[in-house]
Amino acid sequence: MAFLTNFYAFLFYFAAFVLVAGLARKIIQYARTPAPLKIPTTPAPTTGRGVVLRMMREVVLFESLFRGNKWTWVFGWMFHFGLLLVTLRHLRYFIEPVWFPIQLVQPFGIYGGIAMILGLAGLWARRFLVDRVKYITSTSDHLILGLLIAIGCTGLLMKFVFHVDVVEIKHFFQGLYSYDIQPLPADPLLLLHLFLVALLMIIFPYSKLLHMPGLFFSPTRNQVDNPRERRHIAPWARKLEQS
């Protein structure tokens, strides 16, 4: 019992460290790498405000994907929006008192969980049914989809079939903040759910999940289209000028 609690406490400290440190390392790396030439995909906005708007449409609406493939967009958007609702719903385990908007979002989080799983199932089906997508799929793509679906299913099972003591779970996570390890309910379903979540956090900075920070650093999307008005010169390119 105590072993399990301690193991999970350690696991989450470790996972949180890997996630934060790994992502920070990547973000710093992206930010420090120069973009020596202006390469926005046009028609591109000519102002910084326009770029922010373009980015927001990409992040919120998946605009380019919508133009690219409607099925992938439907499933992809369902999954991501579902995941957002689920994440918001789960915040109640990590904050005290629970903010009012988070209280409001609770019932929607359930629908989010269902949407997330349907979306993932659709995305996975494409990997078998569309020969082009099947061709480009690697083992890790299947594993990540499997991992996310397993997280979703264990979560929903706890909500609808095998209930667990959510108050104790909250105590466990609140305790982690102050290194005061509280007992975790030894429910197999919960343990599996949490284990998979920790795994997801650990692989995040080492997998294609890097598309999340990557999107914000994509020069084709985040650059202002003003190369005639402004010289845009990277530090390593400036050195060429002196020679």
Added chain:
Amino acid sequence: MAKATFEVPELTQYTEVPPITPGAMAHSAPFKSREEFQTPLGFPGELVEDWQARAIDKMGELLGKYRSLRVYMDACVKCGSCTDKCHYFLGTGDPKNMPVARQDLMRKVYRRYFTLSGKLFPKLVGAEDFTEEVLNDWYSYFHQCSQCRRCSVFCPYGIDTAEISMAAREIMDSIGVGQKYCNEIIGKVYKIGNNLGLPGPALEDTLEGLEEDVYDDTGVRVKYPIDQVGAEILLVTPSADFFAEPHVDGLIGYGKVFHEAGVSWTLSSYASEAANFGMFIGSYDNMRRLAQRIREAAIELKVKRIVFGECGHAWRVAYSFLNTLAGPWDFLDPRYPVPQHICEFTYELIQQGKLNLDKSENDDKVLTYHDSCNVARASRMGNTPGGQFEIPRAIIRATCNNFYDMDEDTIRDRTFCCGGGGGLLTDDLMELRVKGAKPRVDALNNVMQEKGVTHMATICAICKSQFTKVLPYYGLDMDQIVSLHQLVSNAIVLTPGPDDEDEDDDEPDPDDPNDEEETDEAA
């Protein structure tokens, strides 16, 4: 119809996504560059001994120099949005011509040497050693990308295969595996000034010939000057404009527009090339060296403005990179953007009502317009986003009575590449060029059937060369391709200048001497 040693695809009304045929184009690769073409660009002459280690070093260097490459190696989720967007995939069915699969040729090497997961679990994440086999795949398939960026439009993260194929080509060049066509051409610019290796006297001859032709046609002395110090405008145009068909008709058109604008202008024999093949091989250094020639010519000739002729990637380099590579341009007239596109120049005159255009001169044609990929997806014209789509169309509408666009999914930023861009306009890649052109030719054929279109105008030297060569394979006529400024040239009603007067004095019309005087007064 030209003879083909391969099967030419049948045209279809809508370009259908083909089933994948692995290895369909594995045999296709351009001729390798030899030492004589490699050395002037600063690359080893042949595959170096320790090529693998050096290639990986180079990749590391590029990952540190280009944020695009760094982010794009990590960000792909293999959603498949790009898989049916590449004209080469649509035309060949080879799955390695799907942008994501093409990128993965580099990504699997990146994972193996630069990521933890690829070092620990290569099989799981699809990481592979950089073997000779992988290098051969690189050489074949990174030379089946015309860097047209159509895939980047549809990618949720904006991953641009052009950036990746440029990096791959730079890595290959750095270990001595170069592409002959591109590298030979860059060397010619260094040596002679342009891609075609036309020396100054040949250019002068050509331009004199043009002046005479235009005079014979119109009775007006339109000047086609070269190396004139103190001219207001330096025109930089692809060297194909000097002699190839239909390119030269465009050059004739530029001269007429400048004539009507009443500005002095000049070409330069030193910078007699707008195209910058340094971009195709991903080499910043070579691209910069090529761009610097334009700066040197501008200073030498003491011009005030720079205008670029019709060329797709040349305009990309000019619009997006010239300021960065060869600037600052503070010695030019600040009232004008540096550089300007000839279409911007002509459009402004049309808007100001300074061109007298007789649309009926083009009544023998029903036109459509091909957006060249690098203009459409990598540059701009005018002051607003999308000006590169509207300005050329506005010029066509001002010079012709009959114009119809092709299918919406195949124009503007969704335009299909002609199939010859990115340094693939070489005879050794004929099969790829013909098959890669299929989506565009489908759309053209469609609008020919439905709207009776007879001609397709375009503003890129590579598009013009590619289509004239490839259309016959599909049973269409090479003369169906026209330069945009050819339409302007046909429609423009020239104003006779003082030179024409002199000419008339020399050879007075014996029948009606008064006629000349009236014409002069009208002028």
